[in-house]
Structures are given as C-alpha cells and as structure tokens.
Amino acid sequence: MRKPIFKTKRMMHIIQVKISDTDFQRYKLEGQEIKFTDLVDKISLEYARQSLLECNEIAEKVELSKMTLDEINAEIKAVRNFIA
Template sequence: MKSINVQISEFEFNQLGLNKDTLSFSELVEIISKKITKQTLDKSIQLANKYGLSKMTMEEIDDEIKAHRNAKNNS
C-alpha cells in the first residue's frame, strides 16, 4: 500500500468536517464528493430563487419538460 501526505489548512479541515488525521483515499473522495454535491445543490437553489423557478409547481415543471422534449423531437 502507498501513502500520500496532503496538507490542508485548519479552516479547510474544519470546513470538510474532518475528525481524524488519517483517512483512506476512498474516505477522502467520499467527503469531498459530498461537499461538492452540497455546493452544487446550494447553487441550484440560489439560481432557482433568482429566476423564479422555485415557485413552479410540479405540474408546471412537467409541462416544461414535455414542451422541451416535444420541441427537441420535432426539430
């Protein structure tokens, strides 16, 4: 097994919610993936609020999807 040493700031350590100094690579990937997913979700929510999409009903969303698919299939 190989080992690598990654140095991060105390702020980054806390921001990632790390609680131990030694992690497997798969643990690190999982932690970082969750962080990126959360950031992406937060950005999506922010954009939905900005453009008024957060107020759409599920029926309106379904109608938009159907319209887009129909336009794509007819072009």
C-alpha cells in the same frame, strides 16, 4: 489437481497533506489518518453540496422555485413536443 489461489498484496503508499483548520472542519476530518477513498468521498460530497446550493440559488433567481407541479409538467411536455 487444484491450482493454488494466491492473493496479490497491494502496496500502500503514505502521503502527507497539509490542510487548513477551516478545511479540516469543513470536510469533517477526525484524526491523523484517513483512507484515500474516504478523503475523496468527503471532498466529492462537499463539492456536490456546493453545487446543489448554487443550483438552488439559480432556480430562485429565475423563479423556477416558484413553479407549481402543473407548470413544470407543462414545460416538460412543451419540450418533448418540440423535440418530437
């Protein structure tokens, strides 16, 4: 005899969040409703973008952005030899 398969219903909650016009535009929000997971994705993407820009600025300050591929490979090799 087969066991019936029951799907559990997930309870959804609704929250209200006040957000400035600049943040509304920054996160490219389009309407009144958004799934929480989509909001988290949009905010995470913006944080990742900001982090990438900061890393790029640091790389330029310490002149990593001017290194050639050969120089980068030599640095990697030196670190690997130091660790070993």
